[in-house]
Amino acid sequence: MTSIEWANLKAHELRALAANNAVVIVPVAAMEQHGPHLPVQVDSRLVTEVSHRAAHKAQGDRPTVVLPVIWTGLSEHHMPFGGTITFDYQTLFSVFRCIVDSVRRHGFTDVLILNGHGGNIDASKLIAQDLTLDFSEMTVVAATYWLEAASRLGPLLEDQSNVLHAGEAETSMMLRLEPDLVDDSDLASHRTDADLSFLTTGEGSFRWRNLTAVTANGVLGDPSTATAAKGEQLLEASSDAISELITNPFTWALTPDLRGEGTGDVPFRR
Numbered sequence: 549m550t551s552i553e554w555a556n557l558k559a560h561e562l563r564a565l566a567a568n569n570a571v572v573i574v575p576v577a578a579m580e581q582h583g584p585h586l587p588v589q590v591d592s593r594l595v596t597e598v599s600h601r602a603a604h605k606a607q608g609d610r611p612t613v614v615l616p617v618i619w620t621g622l623s624e625h626h627m628p629f630g631g632t633i634t635f636d637y638q639t640l641f642s643v644f645r646c647i648v649d650s651v652r653r654h655g656f657t658d659v660l661i662l663n664g665h666g667g668n669i670d671a672s673k674l675i676a677q678d679l680t681l682d683f684s685e686m687t688v689v690a691a692t693y694w695l696e697a698a699s700r701l702g703p704l705l706e707d708q709s710n711v712l713h714a715g716e717a718e719t720s721m722m723l724r725l726e727p728d729l730v731d732d733s734d735l736a737s738h739r740t741d742a743d744l745s746f747l748t749t750g751e752g753s754f755r756w757r758n759l760t761a762v763t764a765n766g767v768l769g770d771p772s773t774a775t776a777a778k779g780e781q782l783l784e785a786s787s788d789a790i791s792e793l794i795t796n797p798f799t800w801a802l803t804p805d806l807r808g809e810g811t812g813d814v815p816f817r818r
């Protein structure tokens with residue numbers, strides 16, 4: 549079977565994938581503290597796994613190829629705990645712009661930014677918007693894997709309704725993928741009862757906060773409820789959702805033009 553990993557392919561194989569209208573997944577995550585029990589690579593490791601599984605599943609319907617993960621994201625709010633490397637937004641955008649422009653010049657038109665880090669959620673949407681405006685022949689879609697899979701992940705979890713930083717879900721998936729990197733000797737002591745509304749004020753307004761505002765050890769939730777079996781289910785459900793996103797023609801459809809008679813012929817980006 550041909551690899552779905554860009555880095556493993558030869559240039560002529562990638563030219564053929566462009567000619568076959570393959571989707572390019574650009575995973576992006578973080579290198580940041582994940583409490584006392586998990587390594588700093590968690591988000592990058594997990595989004596890489598979800599990307600690879602999703603590409604294999606989508607492959608029959610739509611050729612898909614996965615670039616290596618952008619392993620640094622926007623992690624300023626984790627810096628006080630140590631172990632964390634962060635970009636600023638301008639740098640993250642510039643990295644994406646160069647990568648997407650490169651794949652565009654090779655003939656690919658459909659790019660999925662697959663995000664695996666909470667601090668990148670808003671930024672990845674803005675990057676998708678700005679790159680669509682910059683490269684009008686391209687469709688750039690931004691997804692955060694656990695938000696795309698939210699309805700499937702909730703029923704698999706007991707302590708939380710979706711992925712939380714270093715909690716049940718992330719610890720489960722790491723126990724499945726990298727058990728030697730998880731210190732599971734005292735998971736119950738790492739539990740926190742963080743108030744997850746800490747980024748909002750008023751009726752729904754945003755204010756930036758360090759993670760130190762809600763957790764003493766860098767964990768959100770209860771990692772002691774994690775199991776490797778649950779991790780496998782979470783990875784499968786997440787990659788199912790991303791595969792379906794990729795193979796759904798609506799994801800890549802051009803913007804409809806519903807303007808009526810007399811609205812003029814002002815050009816716009818489709």
Ligand SMILES: [Zn+2]
Pocket residue numbers: 582590591665712713714718
């Ligand atoms: Zn994480």
